[in-house]
Amino acid sequence: MKTLLRSSIPSVAKWVRHTQTATTVLGEPLQPSMCGTFPGPKSKQMKVEMDLHHQAASVKVFINYEKSKGNYFIDADGNVLLDVYMQISSLPLGYNHPDLTKAVSDPRFMATAVSRPALGSFPPTFFTNAIKNSLSSIAPKGCTGVQNALCGSSSNENAIKAAFMWYQAQKRGGSPPTKEDLDSCMRHELPGTPNLSVLSFNGSFHGRTLTALSITHSKAIHKVDLPAFRWPVAEFPRYKYPLEKNVPYNEQQDQECLANVEQLIKKWKEMKHDVAAVIVEPIQGEGGDNHGSPDFFQGLRDITAKYGVVFIVDEVQTGGGGTGTFWAHDSWNLSSSPDIVVFAKKLMVSGYFYADHLQMKEPYRIYNTWLGDPTKVILLEKALQVIERDNLLEQTRRVGKALQSRLRQIESVNNSKMRNVRGLGTFCAFDMPDTATRDKFLEIAGNNGLFIGGCGEVTVRFRPALIFGDKHLEIALDIITKSLSEL
Amino acid sequence: MKTLLRSSIPSVAKWVRHTQTATTVLGEPLQPSMCGTFPGPKSKQMKVEMDLHHQAASVKVFINYEKSKGNYFIDADGNVLLDVYMQISSLPLGYNHPDLTKAVSDPRFMATAVSRPALGSFPPTFFTNAIKNSLSSIAPKGCTGVQNALCGSSSNENAIKAAFMWYQAQKRGGSPPTKEDLDSCMRHELPGTPNLSVLSFNGSFHGRTLTALSITHSKAIHKVDLPAFRWPVAEFPRYKYPLEKNVPYNEQQDQECLANVEQLIKKWKEMKHDVAAVIVEPIQGEGGDNHGSPDFFQGLRDITAKYGVVFIVDEVQTGGGGTGTFWAHDSWNLSSSPDIVVFAKKLMVSGYFYADHLQMKEPYRIYNTWLGDPTKVILLEKALQVIERDNLLEQTRRVGKALQSRLRQIESVNNSKMRNVRGLGTFCAFDMPDTATRDKFLEIAGNNGLFIGGCGEVTVRFRPALIFGDKHLEIALDIITKSLSEL
Numbered sequence: 026m027k028t029l030l031r032s033s034i035p036s037v038a039k040w041v042r043h044t045q046t047a048t049t050v051l052g053e054p055l056q057p058s059m060c061g062t063f064p065g066p067k068s069k070q071m072k073v074e075m076d077l078h079h080q081a082a083s084v085k086v087f088i089n090y091e092k093s094k095g096n097y098f099i100d101a102d103g104n105v106l107l108d109v110y111m112q113i114s115s116l117p118l119g120y121n122h123p124d125l126t127k128a129v130s131d132p133r134f135m136a137t138a139v140s141r142p143a144l145g146s147f148p149p150t151f152f153t154n155a156i157k158n159s160l161s162s163i164a165p166k167g168c169t170g171v172q173n174a175l176c177g178s179s180s181n182e183n184a185i186k187a188a189f190m191w192y193q194a195q196k197r198g199g200s201p202p203t204k205e206d207l208d209s210c211m212r213h214e215l216p217g218t219p220n221l222s223v224l225s226f227n228g229s230f231h232g233r234t235l236t237a238l239s240i241t242h243s244k245a246i247h248k249v250d251l252p253a254f255r256w257p258v259a260e261f262p263r264y265k266y267p268l269e270k271n272v273p274y275n276e277q278q279d280q281e282c283l284a285n286v287e288q289l290i291k292k293w294k295e296m297k298h299d300v301a302a303v304i305v306e307p308i309q310g311e312g313g314d315n316h317g318s319p320d321f322f323q324g325l326r327d328i329t330a331k332y333g334v335v336f337i338v339d340e341v342q343t344g345g346g347g348t349g350t351f352w353a354h355d356s357w358n359l360s361s362s363p364d365i366v367v368f369a370k371k372l373m374v375s376g377y378f379y380a381d382h383l384q385m386k387e388p389y390r391i392y393n394t395w396l397g398d399p400t401k402v403i404l405l406e407k408a409l410q411v412i413e414r415d416n417l418l419e420q421t422r423r424v425g426k427a428l429q430s431r432l433r434q435i436e437s438v439n440n441s442k443m444r445n446v447r448g449l450g451t452f453c454a455f456d457m458p459d460t461a462t463r464d465k466f467l468e469i470a471g472n473n474g475l476f477i478g479g480c481g482e483v484t485v486r487f488r489p490a491l492i493f494g495d496k497h498l499e500i501a502l503d504i505i506t507k508s509l510s511e512l
Numbered sequence: 513m514k515t516l517l518r519s520s521i522p523s524v525a526k527w528v529r530h531t532q533t534a535t536t537v538l539g540e541p542l543q544p545s546m547c548g549t550f551p552g553p554k555s556k557q558m559k560v561e562m563d564l565h566h567q568a569a570s571v572k573v574f575i576n577y578e579k580s581k582g583n584y585f586i587d588a589d590g591n592v593l594l595d596v597y598m599q600i601s602s603l604p605l606g607y608n609h610p611d612l613t614k615a616v617s618d619p620r621f622m623a624t625a626v627s628r629p630a631l632g633s634f635p636p637t638f639f640t641n642a643i644k645n646s647l648s649s650i651a652p653k654g655c656t657g658v659q660n661a662l663c664g665s666s667s668n669e670n671a672i673k674a675a676f677m678w679y680q681a682q683k684r685g686g687s688p689p690t691k692e693d694l695d696s697c698m699r700h701e702l703p704g705t706p707n708l709s710v711l712s713f714n715g716s717f718h719g720r721t722l723t724a725l726s727i728t729h730s731k732a733i734h735k736v737d738l739p740a741f742r743w744p745v746a747e748f749p750r751y752k753y754p755l756e757k758n759v760p761y762n763e764q765q766d767q768e769c770l771a772n773v774e775q776l777i778k779k780w781k782e783m784k785h786d787v788a789a790v791i792v793e794p795i796q797g798e799g800g801d802n803h804g805s806p807d808f809f810q811g812l813r814d815i816t817a818k819y820g821v822v823f824i825v826d827e828v829q830t831g832g833g834g835t836g837t838f839w840a841h842d843s844w845n846l847s848s849s850p851d852i853v854v855f856a857k858k859l860m861v862s863g864y865f866y867a868d869h870l871q872m873k874e875p876y877r878i879y880n881t882w883l884g885d886p887t888k889v890i891l892l893e894k895a896l897q898v899i900e901r902d903n904l905l906e907q908t909r910r911v912g913k914a915l916q917s918r919l920r921q922i923e924s925v926n927n928s929k930m931r932n933v934r935g936l937g938t939f940c941a942f943d944m945p946d947t948a949t950r951d952k953f954l955e956i957a958g959n960n961g962l963f964i965g966g967c968g969e970v971t972v973r974f975r976p977a978l979i980f981g982d983k984h985l986e987i988a989l990d991i992i993t994k995s996l997s998e999l
Contacts (some may be wrong), residue, residue: 057549075640076871080647080659083632083875090623090636098937113881125626129616138625139612139891141860143599143889145570149577150588153562161565172567175662176882182721186738193737207732213742217732221739233880234669235723245694245704246876250680251673252708253724254739255700290617370881373628384563388570389733393720394600395856398885404626501751 051122051492053095056500057474058105064471065102076326082454093120096490096497098476107469107500110478114310114342114488115370118417122492128407137399144173144396145389152399159406160374163351167362168378177341177369178232181304183391184365184377185236188302188335189221189444190390191383195333201387221301222254222293224286224334226261228312228481231304231339240304241314243481257289257300261309262317266445275318283324290332302335302365303328307353310342313481314454316447319357326359335383338363345371346412346491349422349450356449371491373408374401417491424498425450428487431502439509442466453487464512469511475504538609538979540582543987544961545592551958552589583977585599585963585986593958594987597965601797601829602857604895608889609979624886631660631883632876639886647861650838654849655865659872660884664828664856664881665719668791670878671775671852671864672723675789675822677707677877678870682820688776688874708788709741709780711773711821713748715799715968718791727791730968744776744787748796749804753932754920761836762805770811777819789822789852790815794840794985800939802970803934806844813846822870825850832858833899833978836909836937843936858978860895861888904978911985912937915974918989926996929953940974941967947997956998962991 041203064086079484087101096119111119118125128134133151142149149155160171172178172187194200202210202217210217213322225231225240232238238247239254252492264279265271290300303325309315329336343353345368350356354363364383368374376397385391412418425448432446432455445456463483470477489497516916517840551573562568574588583606584594586745598606605612629636636642659674661667681687689697689704697704712718712727719725725734726741749765752758777787790812796802816823830840832855837843841850851870856862863884872878899905912935919933919942932943944950950970957964967973976984 071637071640077636078656078658079643080872080878081635081655081878082872082877084635085633087637087639088634090627090629091619091628093623098634112628112634115630115881116627120627121623122626126622128620129625132578135616136580136608138616138887139609140577140603141599142575142577142608143602147575147585147599148562148568148571150558150574152574153558153565156562156566157928159816169565170567171565172702175666176880178880179662179666190737191740197701200734202733206736210736210740211729211732212737213726213740218740218742219737233673234721235668235673236721236777239700242698244876245698246689246874247879249689249693249697249704250706251697252676252741253697253700253705254741255705307693385567385569387528387733389731390569391567392570392734393665394602394634400625421676440907458657503936 035303039325043425051095051119053119054105057097057107059472059474060103063104063106063473064100065104067101071101090120095119095122096493104474106474106476107497107504108476109487109489109493109501110476111488111490113370113478114347115373116490117345117373118411119490119492122411124407124411125404127308127364128404131403133404134400134403141395142399143394144399145392149399152402155399155402155406159402159409160372160376160378162409164378165352165354165362165366168364168366168380170379170381170384171376172374172379172391173374175393175395175397176232176375177367178234178237178379179393180341180367180369180375181231181237181240181339182234184337184367185223185304186222187365187379187383187385187391188337189219190385191335192221192299192301193219195214220298221299222256224257224259224289224300224303226259226305226316228261228307228309229304229306230311243309252375257293259286259289261315262321264316264318266447268462276320279318279321279324282321283328286325287328290328290334294332300332300334302337304337304339304476306339307343307348308449308452310486311480313484314486315445315481316449322354322357323359326363330361335364337365337367341367341369341375343452344368345489346418346421347371347452348417349425351418353449353452374398389496412491420430420494421450421491422429424493424495428453428498429496431498435502435506435509442509442512451487451489451493454484456483457484457485466508466512469505469508473504473508475501475508538606539938540580540606541584541592542646544584544594544991546959546961547590549959550591550593551587552591554588558588582606582609583918583980591961593961594991595963596974596976596980596988597963598975598977600857600965601834603977604832604858604860605898606979609898611894611898612891615891618890621887621890628882630881631886632879636886639889641879642886642889642893646889646896647859647863647865649896651865652839652841652849653678653854655851655867657866657868657871658863659850659866659868659878660861660863660889662880662882662884663719663862664854665721665724666880667828667854667856667862667902668718668724668727668826668865669721671824671854672710672789672791674864674866674870674872674878675710675824676706677872678822679708679786679788680706688848707785709743709785711744711776711787711790713746713792713796715748715796715802716791716793717796717798730796732855744780745774745783746773748802751805760864763807766808766811769808770815770929773812774815777815777821781819787819787821789824791824791826793826794830794835795936795939797973798967800971801934801973802968809841809844810846813848813850817848822851823929824852824854826854828847828854828856828862830939831855833905834858834939834975836905836912838905839937840936860892861885899978907981908937908978911980911982912940914982915940915985918985922989922993922996929999931995935974937944938974938976938980941971943970944972946970953995953999956995957991960991960995964989964997
């Protein structure tokens with residue numbers, strides 16, 4: 026009866042039901058409300074004061090986290106904004122979700138918050154169960170082992186280290202390092218310190234350690250003045266939109282980029298600087314929301330398998346449900362899984378999943394004092410229960426589909442200002458004519474109560490939480506339309 | 513009257529008073545209690561199970577963090593050990609300190625635990641005050657600005673980045689990067705991607721990212737199979753003990769090592785790979801508790817100043833009070849302060865302090881999505897109140913002095929097994945004849961209820977919490993004596 030009733034609810038009724046639930050449960054505001062310009066004078070003053078004590082050059086606005094709720098944050102000046110950027114795509118359930126707040130008083134949370142374990146050597150007795158209930162339960166197909174780390178950059182660092190170690194072990198027929206390896210690495214000499222490389226793509230972003238920056242090619246200000254590993258960089262596809270009207274061009278992009286990858290792997294092998302790993306994002310989320318097609322990624326999987334190169338998929342920004350599934354690469358239907366999948370941000374925990382052959386055999390090779398934070402695992406455990414209970418992935422797919430189609434409608438009547446609408450789930454984006462226009466648009470949207478992000482040179486990106494529902498979509502689209510008209 | 517009375521309390525009465533307070537307030541066990549071997553069968557079984565889900569090659573023992581208290585942990589098998597290693601020197605107040613537990617229900621903690629800020633762009637409204645009450649209040653002399661990060665490795669990465677950026681800006685007369693710099697860095701070419709280097713020391717440990725490993729020279733297993741920046745490595749003093757009987761030899765060590773540093777800086781400048789920074793630990797805490805003298809560090813300060821090289825002191829392990837002051841380098845009385853001081857571990861928060869000239873002017877150059885964790889700042893704020901209220905630095909100096917003098921007594925009757933007792937505060941160590949003997953000693957001590965760490969090839973290191981008092985000292989020394997006799 027209940028099932029019948031539920032399936033007979035028309036979509037409008039469903040929409041109302043969902044909205045009411047969200048408002049009640051999350052206690053969030055009904056709409057944005059602005060006291061003045063954004064950011065306001067209090068935020069500006071706070072930035073000046075912060076800079077006297079802690080570096081604040083990149084600070085945009087101060088947020089009252091205690092008062093923020095659901096999809097809305099409240100800033101230092103009392104402005105209430107609908108947030109579709111969510112701390113750079115890193116809050117799965119928005120602000121102060123009541124179920125997560127309850128998790129803070131879990132005795133496991135309390136104890137490991139105040140007595141933080143050195144996780145690699147002295148894990149809590151509850152740790153394996155918590156991992157099974159959280160990360161293991163959403164492990165990508167074929168990558169069922171997991172390693173915790175502390176942020177996206179350190180996860181990529183460790184993933185790359187694991188790839189190098191495996192590559193060298195393969196050369197030794199699977200054996201551990203020899204005495205000659207161990208002795209020579211202390212002098213940074215061959216064979217212990219090998220000349221290996223990682224292939225990355227133009228437009229990529231993998232983090233900000235010197236190694237992560239060596240494989241990052243999105244913005245110069247991140248890289249300038251810093252030494253780098255000079256490793257091979259391949260071209261990433263740049264599609265024309267709408268995709269369905271540009272099939273031959275886009276297929277050619279895939280083929281050219283794949284040929285470029287294979288040629289670089291061969292060339293660097295000849296140069297005795299073997300490519301040990303290829304690292305790629307499903308969507309280049311900092312470089313401008315550049316998408317690759319399933320065919321492109323299948324091609325990468327084939328080439329890496331052919332040359333014995335570790336295939337690392339960096340899902341730091343795409344992972345965690347925003348694309349409508351926990352992993353963006355699920356949509357590629359690869360013939361065999363990636364070797365490593367890296368995560369952080371929306372999963373609250375960071376680290377990497379690995380295929381069996383990348384399991385560490387020797388201790389202290391992938392290690393760090395903290396190595397992670399069990400309190401974040403406990404939060405993720407709870408968040409996954411909420412995501413399942415509230416059907417948030419399904420909601421993200423449904424709302425994401427509506428978001429894209431409605432953005433296309435807006436694009437059709439604003440095509441001098443807005444183009445190339447694209448996305449997966451609510452992980453959506455569109456381009457504007459130039460950087461100045463895009464930046465102005467972001468500013469106007471903020472003043473109208475919508476907090477939304479930019480990426481690349483000309484792109485506007487949506488990164489809402491998984492609790493972003495139909496009502497929030499309507500408000501966001503209204504503000505976008507209004508802001509475009511004010512440009 | 514009260515003052516008079518207090519000053520007339522004899523030292524034994526003081527000892528009793530302190531012990532009673534600690535036991536009552538912290539609710540910790542009165543002594544170790546062992547159910548069987550350490551680690552026990554449950555820990556061993558848990559490790560096998562964990563390895564099926566999360567890498568566990570380095571796991572030593574599973575700890576029941578909910579039940580552990582004060583200076584004692586309880587493991588999965590119910591063994592209760594006195595812990596003088598404290599999660600690799602990273603718990604300032606031991607396990608489940610009641611004041612820290614209270615801080616978890618602070619609304620600021622709750623909100624930012626479940627809605628984690630992207631700290632570099634959207635800090636909480638309370639953030640600057642929390643920083644003023646915590647890190648700023650213990651800022652090293654001359655380094656009053658601070659930058660948060662996520663662990664010791666990422667703090668060193670960011671410190672080194674700041675040094676490189678400053679070094680290049682100096683070459684430009686203080687100006688920001690030029691268009692040529694910005695363009696060329698995207699191709700990893702000069703001048704945007706400079707050939708700069710960091711000078712480090714043999715025996716050092718600065719972390720495990722590829723860059724941190726390039727300046728780490730303690731254990732081969734950390735470095736092997738990984739590409740590295742091939743930068744200059746200088747000799748670090750290796751003193752003979754007791755210091756007072758080896759003055760000329762040790763002074764010569766200082767002079768030779770300083771000459772080595774200066775020669776390398778000159779040589780690398782000639783090679784057009786300028787040394788932009790020198791990084792050094794006050795005590796090489798992983799490399800074997802190798803100390804440097806105040807004269808040695810003053811010499812380093814002079815040489816770095818002479819050549820315009822950034823002087824980075826890595827206090828990740830020494831910082832936070834274990835040496836009897838918040839910063840080990842306080843004891844050097846330098847003529848001018850270091851340029852950067854790096855911290856993590858016992859401070860719960862990680863990052864680096866910097867002198868004014870290293871303040872970032874441009875946004876997004878030192879950055880990361882999370883960039884830190886405000887909940888840890890709130891814990892530190894509370895921990896500093898406790899350290900002051902309970903006079904824990906004074907206690908650490910007093911107990912540390914007793915620890916060293918009593919260890920020397922034990923050494924004098926065990927000099928075939930134990931030598932080179934040394935330390936600062938409770939940050940103490942001694943050497944054993946060889947690795948096998950040292951490892952056996954650590955195992956016996958564990959079975960006798962004392963959890964203590966090793967470092968370097970032959971060293972035993974003490975890293976107790978700041979709540980380590982006279983009573984704990986007596987128990988630790990009893991177990992050490994017993995364990996030596998069982999060797």
